Structures are given as C-alpha cells and as structure tokens.
Amino acid sequence: MFIINCPFCGERDQSEFSAGGEAHIIRPKQPTELSDDEWADFLFMRKNIKGIQFERWYHAHGCRKWFNVVRDTSNDKIHAVYKMGEKPPIK
Amino acid sequence: MSESFRSSETKFLEKTIRISFKFNGKTFYGYKGDTLASALLSNGIHLVGRSFKYHRPRGIMTCGSEEPNAIVQIGGNGVFTEPNVRATEQELYEGLEATSQNCWPSVEFDIGGINNLISPVIPAGFYYKTFMWPKKFWYSLYEPAIRKSAGLGKSPTQPDPELYEHKYIHCDVLVVGGGISGVIAANISADNGNNTLLINDKSSLGGSTIYQDDQNYKINEKISSDWLNNEINNLKNKENLTILNRTSLAAYHSYNFLLARENISDHKSLNERSNQLRQRLWKIRAKKVILATGAIERPLIFNNNDRPGVMLASSVKKYIDHYGVRCGNKNVIFTNNDTSYETALSLNKKGLNVSVIDIRKNSSSKLVQSVKKNGIKIYWNHTVVDTKGYRKIKSIQIMQLSDDGSNVTGKKINLDCDCLSLSGGWTPMVHLFTQSGGKLKFRDEDQVFLPNTAMSDQISIGSCNGDFELDDVVNNTITSIKKFLDITSTSFDNLNIHCPKQKENRNIWLLPNDKPLGKTKPFLDFQNDSTAKDIKLAMREGFRSIEHVKRYTTTGMGTDQGKLANMHALGIISEAAGVKMGSLGTTTFRPPYTPLTFGTIVGRGVGTFFDITRKTPMHEWHVENKAEFENVGQWKRAWFYPKGNENMHQAVQRESKTARESAGILDASTLGKIDIKGTDASEFLNRVYTNAWSKLGIGKCRYGLMLNEDGMVYDDGVTTRLGENHYIMTTTTGGAANVLSKLEDYLQTEWPELDVWLTSVTDQYATASICGPNSKNILKKLFPSIEFNDENFPHMSFKNAKLDNVDCRIMRISFTGEHSYEINIDSKYGKSLWEKCMETGKEYNITPYGTETMHLLRAEKGFIIVGQDTDGTMTPIDLQMDWIVSKKKYDFIGKRSLYRSDTMREDRKQLVGLITDDPNEVLEEGAQIVRDVKKKPIEMLGHVTSSYFSPNLNKSIALAVVRNGKKLKGNKLYVPMKNKTINVTVSDYIFYDKENKRLNA
C-alpha cells in the first residue's frame, strides 16, 4: 500500500488510484496507415520491467485526473510524479 | 485438589482475585494476571494436546506467540467458540472454558496415538505419496478421514455475534514492542516532540526485563527491573505518546503502512464483555518505524525432545519469576549459552532442585561463577541423548560429546527430571522487517539472521537486531535512536550498566546420538511433527530449496509458522548440503505474524455493510408494491412485481403482455448518465462512438456503440443533443463508472486539445420509462402543454418540459420496440414523478415492469445487452450491426482493429436468433450449441446468451453467439443438455415487429 503524490491533490493512499499501464505510448494519429503488425504493436505490446518503470495512474476516487508516475517495480519506490503532456523529470 | 505448583509470591498477579476456569471439563483455579498456560501449570498440568501427525502427548513449551503445542479451543460449544488459541497468550478470565484439540476421545487417552507406533511408515511426504492414488478415493475416503483426525479445532457454526472495527492512525514514530528497548525508544521519541505510538502485545509494558530482579543486572546501580519500572512510569504522562497494550502487529507493508490487532475484550469474562468491541484492526501510517520485536529462544534438537515438561529455559524463568509457578521439582537445564543460567539462578533462589547440562566445554562468566557458587551441578560438554516419560517427562539420559561435537562418547548417565529447560541460543524476530521488504545478513558467530538494508524509514533495535546482553541492548538502542531521530543528547546518555554474561555459545543444529538417526525422534516442528530425519529424507529425495523442503516436510507450516525451529531446519539442510548457512537465505515470512480472526479482517463490513447498496429514488415504492429485486452491480433493481400468488414466470408474462398491449412503466434511473459540455463535444462523440454525430440536430437523440481500441463492443446507449455544445450520454447500468474513466483517459491523454467537460449525473436524475400504445395518452395528460404528435415530437427526439413547476427532460426513445418515452427529473422528485405516472396511467392499466420483463421485451426486438449478449470478443460486425459503423469517418476508437485479419475472419462467432422445434422448450442461458452430437470430441459452435418464453409471440425465443452464424441461418443445430438434446433452427435475431411499425403506433 504505497502513497502517491497526486500532482493535483497531494499525497493520497494508493487505494484512491487505479493503475493505467505503461506511459508514453501515443495513439497513432493515422491508424489506417498502419500495417496489422504496427497496429498490434501499439495495441498489445507493453514492457514489463523489473526496475524503473514509467506508468500512468488515474486518481479515480479523487480528482479524476490521469498523470504519470516513475516507479521502481522491484520495491514500489516512486521517483517522480508529473502531469500528462509533461516531459519525464528523470530518465 | 491436586498439588499446587504456585511456589512464590509475585507482584504481577492479583492474588485477591481468584478465578475459576474449566479445562477439558474439569474446574481449576488461577489468579487475575495469569495466562491460561500459567494457570494450568500452577495446577501441575503440562499435557494439553496431541501432535498433528503422530498424536504424541505434548505440553506447554513456551510463554508466548511462538507456542507450538498449547493450542486450545476456547469458549465451549456456543457462538463464542474459537479454535487455535494459544494458551500462552490467552489471559485468564472468570468462567473461561478451554478444551484440547487434536485428540479423541481425550487428551489422556488418544486413539490417534497409534500413529506414533507406526511412525516408521509415516515419513515426510507420506500424505502426498500415499493418498494421491487412486484419485477418486481422495474426496470420498482419504480427505474426510485425515480431516477428522487432524485437529485444527472446530469452527463455530453460527455467525459471529461480536463487534469488530477498523481504525486509521497516523504518527511520526511508531515503536513496535514494549520491552526495555521499546520503552527507551518511546521515551526518547516522545521527549523530542514526535507524535509517538507504542504498541505492545502483552497486557503491560516491560518485556522480560520487568521480572529480572537479579542483583547481577543493574542500570545506574538499580536492579534492572526497578530501573525499567521507573522509566515505564515516566511514559505515562507524555501527551504526544499513545500506548496500545494487548496489540500485536500483524503486517508491515511498504511505505510504512502497518496493520495491528488490538484485543479489547478477549481477556474479560463473558459478562463484562457485553456490547463491547472485541478486537480492533489498526491501520497505521508511520513516518518512521522503530522495531523492537525481541527474540525467541531456540530449542535444542535431540532424541525425544518433545515430551510434556520439555520447555524453553526463558519460559521456565518467566513462569517462576512472573507468575510464581514452578514447572517442575527436579529441574534440568540443557543449554549451549549463558542466558539459561539466569533460569538456573531463579529456580535455585526459590529453593528448587536444579542442575545444568551444557554442550560447551566451559564458560567463565560472572553469571556461571555465581551458579557454581550456589552449588548447582554443571555437566560440561554433555548432551541429552534420550528422555523418558509418556504424559510427562520423568528422566533423561546424557552422554559426553566428542571433541568436535559430532559424536557422543563414554557412559550414559541417567538423571531424574520432571522439567527440562532448553536453550539453543536466540533467534531475532526479523519477520516484520522482512515483510516490509528488508534484506537480511547472517552473523556467523551465533548463527543469526539480522536486519541489513531496509526499504522504508525504519530501524530495528534490541534483541531483534541481534543484541542479547543488557549492556548492548541499552547502549546500542540509545545510539541508534539518536542517529535515527537526529538527536544529539538524551536523558539516557552515560548509563552505568552491569551485565554478567558472556556471548560465547556452541552451536550444534542436530545433537549427536548413540543411535542412528533412523532410530531416534529429534523433533524440529513440534506442531506439525516433522523431525530432523524428515529433512534429511527430503534432501535424499532431491529437494534442495528451503521453500520446497519446507512444504514437503510441512516444517514451519503450522499456525506458529515455525517460529521455533525454522533456523534448525535451515541449519540441518545446509549441513547436509555442505553449504554455508547464510548462503541459503531464509524462508519467506508472510503476514500475518500471528493469526488474525476473520472478524478483525472484515471489521464492520458484515451483513448489509458488506458492500455499498445503491437504491433509486423510487425504491420505496417498489418495496411497498412487493417487487422482487435483483442486484445489478451495487444497484438494487426491481426484478418483477408479483401480483397475488404469481410466480416469476407468471408475473413476467403478464407484465410483458400489458406493456405491448396498453402501457408499462420501468424505473430506468440506474442507467449511467454523463453530461458532456464544450465546443468540441460533437467531435468528441464522433471519436468515441462508431457512428457519426456532427450532423445530429439539437433536440435529437441517437443510439451509439462504443468500442475498445481492440474493436470489441464496450458499451452502448442513447445520447441526446440538448444544445449546440451540450449532450447527455446514457451508458449501461454496470458500465457507467468504467465508461467515464475511459472517456476521461482519452480526453486527458490523447486529445487534451479538445474543449470537452464530462460530469457524471447518474445520481442526479431519476428516470421513468413509459412504453406501449397508450404511452402517448398518458404523457398527454401529464404534460398538457406539449403536442405529442409524430411531427412535433418524433421518435428519437427530446423536449424540455415542466411537471407542475419542476423541470423535466422527455426523450422519445425505446428499448422495447414500443412507442415510448423516458422522463428524467431531479432525483428528489423521482418518487412523486413515478406516483404521478401511476395515477395518470390508471385508466390505461399502466403496469410497472422490472428488469426481467425489460430483458424479454428487448430480446423480442433483438436489442443486445452489452455484457450479456457480448463478452469482450464481439465486434459490431459480429453482432450484425454493420449499419452503425461509419465508413466515412476517418477514425474512431477501435476502427483500425475492425480491419485486422482476425476481426475480418468470416467464421467468427456471430449473434443469431434460435427457434426451438418445440415452441414451449425454453433454452438455458449459457447452454452450448453443436452441429453434430455424435462426433467426439463434440465441437462447440457457441452458446445461448439470452432466452425467454415470449408471451407476445407465444413461443420460445433465444439469442446466441454461433461460429459462422450468419451463414448458418435456416440450419438445424443442437443444444445437448443433461437428459436430452434440444433441436433448434438458426434464425434472424429480430423476432417481433421487424418493420418497427409499433414505434409510431
């Protein structure tokens, strides 16, 4: 049960949030131009990292905002939290 | 009355309060302050249970949560009965009833004891090996028999009447453990302005130091117990300190989130408990955590080390010093280190006969000197090779150890003994530390695992951090706390501490014997009856990982989670495998540290509080009119309204007929409603629905289908354009929350440039849906100012209106295929709207119908229900709803996926109708559909998704998904059931009014 520092609300219990998977996967602007393989890559392929992972979270029981989190999946340490559209503060 | 074993006065008991209790039906007496275990021992009772596998007699071994044997059933046969209670932790109360578990017919004479005689044929893995075959015997024969003789106590058969609750607490510093290091830590923390919480699993603070009144142990020239008592008194008036006694930590999660269970009334008599909370689960968020969880003494592993009367030396000391109870008259202490010499001195001081067997060759500490001075006989370099006595130990045999400790030599010496105290050194309680993600290190000199690196802001102090001597405990605690809390000086600086012990011990995991291992019974896990032999057998059979050996031999799998003997198991494995002890790691310690009751876990969330119940504004009316309800997610929806003695079928047939013939009314308030505003609202709808929205006129409604990005149908519903930049979307009842978060997701992450604002208004509006040929007449009477003709108010359009002075939205939309209207009104007027509709519709026999009739009517029309006729693998094309998929739109969610090779396959499962040969045969929803019954294996083509008897068509109808179903239209298929096979014909899935004439009727 970790604590997430929502960029809009501040520190809240994990139970208020839901996880939204890998971050920075951009929906293709012209899906019809893509081959089946390219579209499948966007649709289904996700990294499953042990270590630092960039991921999306949704403050479902709070401000209802989506945002990005940098989390170490091996120990749940959160290294950064930033809004949608912002550049990751760490690499 | 039997002999009293209460030997000495003690300030820890209230001798004026005598308590009577029952054990196995017999009445005994103890005092306030006793545990069940100390009270039993004071009555000379050691034998309290039988072991799990061999049914060997077992006695009280410890005085705490690590107890493997003294596990009893508390509270008689009634609703308050509770199995698996540790007698060593249960405080005595007036009228307590306890019974032994795992024995039949009685603990003194136990039939299962025959397992002990045949134990050579019950090796490790015996249950796995023997009862696996033949498989069919497992459920009928083996499992019931094993369960009956395997004593895990009896669970209560009635609901638990007691109260439990959950409580959250936030603190700067949490101190876990009320021993000397915990008390010092709490003192320093609170004195330095930290909001501090101290939790202690015993009824009072002080740990084992509080009864240490030996002159050898001094702090600032005071006996250590007096010094500590003074410090505990200092704690009492600190404003920023909260102390929770009788509270044990169950789990330590990441980010310093911890769960603790507080016992509030378990120590009180049943009379005193009435209407009190029984237990409270504390959910603790701490900025910093200080673990002072102590250490558990290790037993020694030798032949027949499990007889009643064989106990841990530190426990024997607590029983005499704290409870004034002697555990035996002829005491022998068997040890590998100095601490148990304290026990020898305590017993000696009370005038009891005691001698010591030490596997070390000597020790010259002050403590040992003073034992010698008191004339206590010490057998150096000796080990116990056997014990005698069935219901209690009577004598022991000892032999000299060889120089390297691997063998025994010389002659056997026989010693009388009715209490054998064991001390094999100490195991720091690092369970909570590792639960929190901490990594351990191994200390070779005394073979202990210690906290190394922690994942959160925490430290371990005292004996759980490997400090076992008073001076180390106090000095290191103070140094670490100062660093941890960033403090330069404390009131505890420069203490003068006397401690007479030395640290050397001699560690031999499995003590040698004159007999080979196969002929002896050196027990490791007392509760699960696993021996050193079992471990070695597992190794011979090829098990190497500690986790595998543990499961195969069941070592450490009991309710005590192997607190006593896991280290010995590891030691024996590493010796047999020839690897270094530290390199094997340990088994994983999982929460809870000690068992929790189910009541504590659920707290107040029982019965109607188990889950949220959502009720519509009309709910009371449905109740008053005898509706039966069904659960749809958290909603209670009216299911059908039986009249008189009608059953469900009869009620639904009547409701369905009246709805088509005159007028029906449905409470549709549960449908999800999302208010959509913004200059880009139309564009947004274009992107999320499969059909086009830009040209929808103001005041018009449209049905939309929403896909996932993978092309599969996700939700559906009607959306109405209320204004230029204003829409109201309806979703399915169950999908409302998911649709909203999905829409927010796209809006916030993919299309932040769109000016669109979403608000959930599901709870703000109540909805009554009136359908049937007379619906128009009823609406006319309700809203006389509106012209209800097809020109002014056509199908799929909307009007603002007023009912009396209250604003309403009326949509002319239909989910039944009938001419019908939906009236939306502010929730608080929902019930009066409904009553008004009923009153106005009386002359047309307006009939309330529930979800069952709604499902039937829409099935007649072939309208899908997302989640019933679809399952996340159906595209709109599979549903034969090609008409709703825009070919012109460049993009919408899921569009590209409709052109993937797999979604374009023609032989996908597709939605079809099924007509049974026998019009009265109603198919079972979920039934499988096949083409050929005889072909084996039977090829499944699909399944029935919706099925009803239609009163309007007077025959059975069904919707189904069938592979290649579109092309199978007109073909005969089969639905094999348990007793028969039903013949069906694939049909169109619109059964009623294909031309939609009734919409404008």
Ligand SMILES: [Zn+2]
């Ligand atoms: Zn937020």
